[in-house]
Amino acid sequence: MRSLCLMTSLSLGLATTAAHADTPVLTVLTYDSFTSDWGPGPAVESAFEEVCACDLEFVGAGDGAALLARLQLEGPRTDADIILGLDTNLTAAAHATDLFAPHGVTADLDLPVTWADETFLPFDWGYFAFVGNAGEAAPTSLADLAQSDVKIVIQDPRSSTPGLGLLMWVKAAYGDDAAGIWADLSDNIVTVTPGWSEAYGLFLEGEADAVLSYTTSPAYHLIAEEDDSKTAWAFSEGHYMQVEVAGKLASTDVPDLADQFLAFMVSDAFQSIIPTTNWMYPAVTPAAGLPAGFETLITPETSILLSAQEAASTRDVALAEWRDALSQ
Amino acid sequence: MxxxxxxxxxxxxxxxxxxxxxxxxxRAGAESQGLSHADWAAVRFTLTQAALSAALSVALAVPVARALARRVFPGRTFFITLLGAPFLLPVIVAILGLLAVFGRNGIFNTAFAAMGFEPFSIYGFHGVVLAHVFFNLPLATRLVLQGWQAVPAEHFRTAVMLNAPIGAIIEWPMLWRVLPNAALVIFLLCLTSFAVALTLGGGPRATTIELAIYQAVRFDFDLSRAALLAGVQFIVCAFAALTVWLITPLNDFGAGLDRQITRWDGSKLCDSLWISFAAVFLLLPMVMVLWRGLPELFTxxxxxxxxxxxxxxxxxxxxxxxxxxxxxxxxxxxxxxxxxxxxxxxxxxxxxxxxxxxxxxxxxxxxxxxxxxxxxxxxxxxxxxxxxxxxxxxxxxxxxxxxxxxxxxxxxxxxxxxxxxxxxxxxxxxxxxxxxxxxxxxxxxxxxxxxxxxxxxxxxxxxxxxxxxxxxxxxxxxxxxxxxxxxxxxxxxxxxxxxxx
Incomplete structure (x- = not known):
């Protein structure tokens, strides 16, 4: 019985062992692939801890869109100081929670769009694209893909920012006909995963011909694995853009540390880690430029991006169309 | 007091x-917008997969239980004990085993590919049903086997002596009593399936009500929709549970299952095949989990x-x-x-x-x-x-x-x-x-x-x-x-x- 009590107090007592340390802890809530061993998390952590005299702790909580739900669930009670990994399709909804404080950073950003948001600060950007195997049939548009029998894996727009990005992509390109495109796409979709990691893993395991990812994804295979067999499909409707952002929570108990992190985020030390770990374009091009191999990537002729307000007002309608079409 | x-x-x-x-x-009543098409699709999916899983489990259980009822072989008692194992086996572990056998890189698809067939995907409706049959075939087999063993040995002996059709006079009436109960119990168990749909379901097309509740909370943070779906789930389950309760007598699971009845009818080969099928179907995934996982246990x-x-x-x-x-x-x-x-x-x-x-x-x-x-x-x-x-x-x-x-x-x-x-x-x-x-x-x-x-x-x-x-x-x-x-x-x-x- 005593051992039972001991186990109970050990496990249920929510022992906060870390709280005894003197170094302040900065908790960053982010998406799973950011904190994974091959993601930017470990390198960013050691780079920031060299300059901050703090303990930087990344907490992975599913994919980007699930982060917002997680935050709503915790509200001002959250332990997180920074949320990293929302995108412009979610910033309006995130702003509406009143949980965020202004970022206060002035930086010279190299984004293809002008940035005026005072709450959320970008750390990287990219174009969504379907990534398939080189040499196999490659559709040339969303409509072409929908008509083909190519098998794809996509992500759930409620939990994943790529999934939500595709929802906006189809809606922005087809407007009222978006439901029809989804109805045609539905027989191409092998499965819908909660996050990007699961979908990309399924594609690599051969469960599908292609996966919704980014134009920059082939760079990973080319640079990290010296494998040129993966290719991003260029679509004639243009490609929807993603700008990934971070924000500071108003409830943070280490506001100065959070400010320091946001400033660090757009510095060279952070930005030079992004291209070959998160496989996205850095928000501020590093002094050394982009790594060799990035010049081989496709650059969309047309890029599409709804404003944060447009995206927020489109989301519910587009989501209902998506769920209805795919549940038939 | x-x-x-x-x-x-x-x-x-x-x-x-x-x-x-x-x-x-x-909560659901306060801010309800009603169920969307996709929510109704989840209700339909939940009912359809549960019905098919129950029907398949019971249909497959009949020949397996009959084979077990009339054959004596070494390890029979052990095999019947083993039929209780999937009930204790954590769902997520079983799914890992099923993926190793039926997934794209699993044993079956590798063999299929070698024979030149198109590989099949375990994700979606058929994957969910497959997993449910894996869990419930043993339960169904035990319930049906109980029915067979409850028939006194004398009935079979007399039928053989009189050259009467065993199926028509003994087995069908027994099955008619046992099968609806077994099917309903399994139907009820499959209605509340969450982990299977979470891992093997594929998007809005293969979402159970339980999964939709989870998504409403963790993805959308839409508590009203979650509450509405929870209400629907309760009504569906309460209805099924009431039916089970009304028609199922209180009985003790698995008593006296190792009693053997000497039988002289049926094809021995056919029975052996059914028992082998059940053994391979149930054991292979568990063996795969052990084989892959044991070396990793200490790292x-x-x-x-x-x-x-x-x-x-x-x-x-x-x-x-x-x-x-x-x-x-x-x-x-x-x-x-x-x-x-x-x-x-x-x-x-x-x-x-x-x-x-x-x-x-x-x-x-x-x-x-x-x-x-x-x-x-x-x-x-x-x-x-x-x-x-x-x-x-x-x-x-x-x-x-x-x-x-x-x-x-x-x-x-x-x-x-x-x-x-x-x-x-x-x-x-x-x-x-x-x-x-x-x-x-x-x-x-x-x-x-x-x-x-x-x-x-x-x-x-x-x-x-x-x-x-x-x-x-x-x-x-x-x-x-x-x-x-x-x-x-x-x-x-x-x-x-x-x-x-």
Whole structure:
């Protein structure tokens, strides 16, 4: 019985062992692939801890869109100081929670769009694209893909920012006909995963011909694995853009540390880690430029991006169309 | 006030089942926009997959049970015991095994590809049904086998002597009695499927109501929709549970299953094939899990061991709670207790979870109470099984020794301790083991509440699967299965009096 009590107090007592340390802890809530061993998390952590005299702790909580739900669930009670990994399709909804404080950073950003948001600060950007195997049939548009029998894996727009990005992509390109495109796409979709990691893993395991990812994804295979067999499909409707952002929570108990992190985020030390770990374009091009191999990537002729307000007002309608079409 | 404990126990079950439902209805009614097409699709999917899973499980169980009923072979008793294993096997572990056999890179698809066939995908409707048949074929086989063994051996002998058709006069009437019960029980179990749909379901097309509730909370943070769906789930389950309760007699699972009846009919080859089919279908996934996971067991990340510790504590506490409630209720017989005992069958992990979520959310951070809520919900959901196992033994002990105890003034706690407990020790151990194993392997309400610091072992496994850490997943799978079986075995042994009391 005593051992039972001991186990109970050990496990249920929510022992906060870390709280005894003197170094302040900065908790960053982010998406799973950011904190994974091959993601930017470990390198960013050691780079920031060299300059901050703090303990930087990344907490992975599913994919980007699930982060917002997680935050709503915790509200001002959250332990997180920074949320990293929302995108412009979610910033309006995130702003509406009143949980965020202004970022206060002035930086010279190299984004293809002008940035005026005072709450959320970008750390990287990219174009969504379907990534398939080189040499196999490659559709040339969303409509072409929908008509083909190519098998794809996509992500759930409620939990994943790529999934939500595709929802906006189809809606922005087809407007009222978006439901029809989804109805045609539905027989191409092998499965819908909660996050990007699961979908990309399924594609690599051969469960599908292609996966919704980014134009920059082939760079990973080319640079990290010296494998040129993966290719991003260029679509004639243009490609929807993603700008990934971070924000500071108003409830943070280490506001100065959070400010320091946001400033660090757009510095060279952070930005030079992004291209070959998160496989996205850095928000501020590093002094050394982009790594060799990035010049081989496709650059969309047309890029599409709804404003944060447009995206927020489109989301519910587009989501209902998506769920209805795919549940038939 | 000798009824006080039972009333307390009953009241707590009532509060859990109906209190959460009131919380759910309050929320759903307040801001309801009604069910969308996709929500209705989830309701349809839930019903269709449950119906097909039940039909297939029962249809396959008939030839397997018949083969087992009329063949004697070495290892038959062991095989029948093994049929009980999938009930204790954590769902997520079984799914890992099924993926190793039926996934794109699994044994079947590799063989298919070698023969030039198109590979098939385990994701979606057929994957969900496949997994449900895997879990429920053994249960169905045991239920049907009971039917066969309940037929007196003389009936078969007489039929053979008279050259009468065994099928028409003995087997069909028996099956007609047994099959609807078995099918309904399985239908009910499949209605509340969450972990299977979470891992093998594919998007809005393959979403059960339980999964839709989870998505509404964790993806959308749409508590009103979650509440609405929880209400629908409760109605569907309550209806099915009521039907099961009305037509299923209270019986003791698996008694006397190793009795053999000498038979002279049927094709031996055919029977051997059916038994082999069942053995391969049920054993192969378990063997694959062991084969892949055993070498990884000692290189598991620290976080997996922490999760395992949390799960063991949850399992022990919730099993203790289950048998306390079950014993308290069983001591006080009557309609009230019977109703309390089946009530949780009409509820589900995510319905109870959503209700508790709505109740605690305004006051505390849900992840802070994740483990407490999991203990409560797991204990409640295991209660119907525990009562079924305990009630007959408690009733027998009371009938046999009740008057004597009264004479000797052995009442209340002393009576319970000296008279009843020693006599129900065996079913008590069995029920406790079952509740502990079920709780250990459960992946349900925890998914709604947990953050990364409060994950149980099944949830940790699900996350490892999602991040493609296949070695760690396989190792965690073996650990989880081993802990579930060990908890069951230890409780059962204590009940049998083998371990030190």
């Amino acid at each position: 000798r009824n006080a404990p039972a009333v307390c126990a009953g009241a707590s079950v009532l509060i859990l089942c109906f209190g959460t439902l009131i919380a759910v209805e309050g 598991l990340p620290q976080a997996v061991w922490h999760a395992a510790g949390r799960s063991v504590v949850i399992a022990i506490l919730s099993a203790f709670l289950t048998i306390t409630l079950a014993l308290t209720l069983a001591l006080r017989r009557g309609a009230f207790v019977t109703v309390i005992g089946v009530l949780p069958m009409a509820s589900s992990s995510l319905v109870l979870g959503t209700g508790l979520f709505l109740i605690v959310f305004p006051w505390v951070r849900p992840s802070d109470v994740a483990l407490l809520v999991t203990i409560l919900v797991n204990a409640t959901l295991a209660l119907p099984f525990a009562i079924r196992i305990l009630a007959p033994a408690v009733a027998a002990a009371q009938d046999d020794f009740g008057r004597l105890s009264t004479h000797l003034n052995l009442m209340g706690w002393r009576g319970l301790w000296l008279v009843i407990l020693p006599r129900v020790r065996r079913p008590l151990g069995f029920a406790c083991g079952l509740a502990a194993a079920l709780s250990m392997g459960d992946l349900g309400v925890i998914a709604l509440f947990a953050d990364e610091n409060s994950a149980t072992l099944p949830l940790m496994m699900y996350r490892l699967m999602g991040s493609y850490q296949s070695d760690a997943t396989a190792g965690a799978g073996v650990l989880l299965a081993a802990l579930s079986f060990a908890l069951f075995w230890i409780c059962d042994q204590i009940g049998r009096g083998h371990a030190g009391a």
